[in-house]
Amino acid sequence: MITVLHPHEVPKRRPWRRLRRSLVVTMATLTLGTGTAFAAGGGHGHGRQPFLGPLHTVSPVASTVPANGDNNPYGTVVVPQTIGDLHKGNVLVSNFNNSLIQQGTGTTIVQVSPNGQVSQFAQIDPADLPGPCPGGVGLTTALSVLPHGWVVVGSLPTGDGDPAHAQAGCLLVLDSHGTVRTTFSGDGINGPWDMTSVSKGDRAELFVTNVLNGTVAGGGNVVNEGTVLRIDLRLRGDDPPMRKSTTVIGSGFAQKTDPAALVIGPTGVGLGRDGTLYVADTLNSRIAAIPRALTRHSTAGIGKDVSVGGLLNGPLGMAIAPNGNILTVNGGDGNIVETTPRGVQVASRQLDSSGSPPGAGALFGLAVGPDRRSVYFVDNATNFLNVLH
Known part of the structure; x- marks a missing residue:
């Protein structure tokens, strides 16, 4: 069954954030039986099918909780x-909390294979780092793999999970065996x-x-x-990457500390x-460009509006989809949303419905x-890596 929702019938936002909202999708939205919602006509202006369109099933891959x-x-x-202990096609996942559920204290990265085998790639000792990292270790969403x-x-x-104790931190650079070799x-x-x-x-x-520029004092x-920083690196094979320069390319984004989300x-x-x-401008429910x-050699401020509010x-x-569209996951309702570079929200699907409000x-x-037809995502309500395929 297909249900047509007119713009004034778009569900009201949950009070997960007291945020500024503005609806940019003024066309009807079609909700399909698969649970995927489409903005009518949104994908055809680009001649592309929405990436999320063929994806219907959420499957658990493995727990991300290490020993x-x-x-x-x-x-x-x-x-x-x-290379080393890294295996092509596996997924690395960083943990933000320790076993006491204190935010900003997680020290582990796990490696998960597509068939659900899990190994610990790294456990980082805050007392044994090769360079400065103000405040210690509390791993975040910032995670990348570079050549070599x-x-x-x-x-x-944070040391204890208290937002008031959050410190500047750093970027930790690990080799392919999970050893921290340098810090930025x-x-x-x-x-x-x-x-x-x-x-x-x-x-x-x-x-x-x-996200800490003034937030703790606030x-x-x-x-x-x-x-938003651009950090230019020189890659040097078996030697750790060298930081060449840092440029502020975005500034003025809204941020705040929060007892439930830390920041x-x-x-x-x-x-x-x-x-x-x-850039996902979280507090303003906005995608910026x-x-x-x-x-660029200077800041673009908060960037240009791509899409605000709506879904x-x-x-x-x-993540950027293979068709060039922008995929984002909502903190407010557990949905994944696909938006074109022109700002049209062409598809949405619920990935997590637990809790109250659902998926918050x-x-x-x-x-x-790697197949360019699926999306891996972490669900910290269940501490699982899942795949939408």
């Missing part, structure tokens, strides 16, 4: 090539929250969102100081084919599968 009990999976990335098997993961540490800290890194990367030859660029009030601010980032960086992200409800993790705060990292 030490770390939980709250955040970062998600597919391993591109086999270098794994970069963000740390926003300072020079704008302040609560690295999410990240994407691109590499070519002996160069790589990290795009990192930061005491839970919204502070418009969130940033809320700009989260997912994804690089489009034309060099535009898309930073043009010329690979080459977006506190977007967190982000359950979804963070997501990554397109």
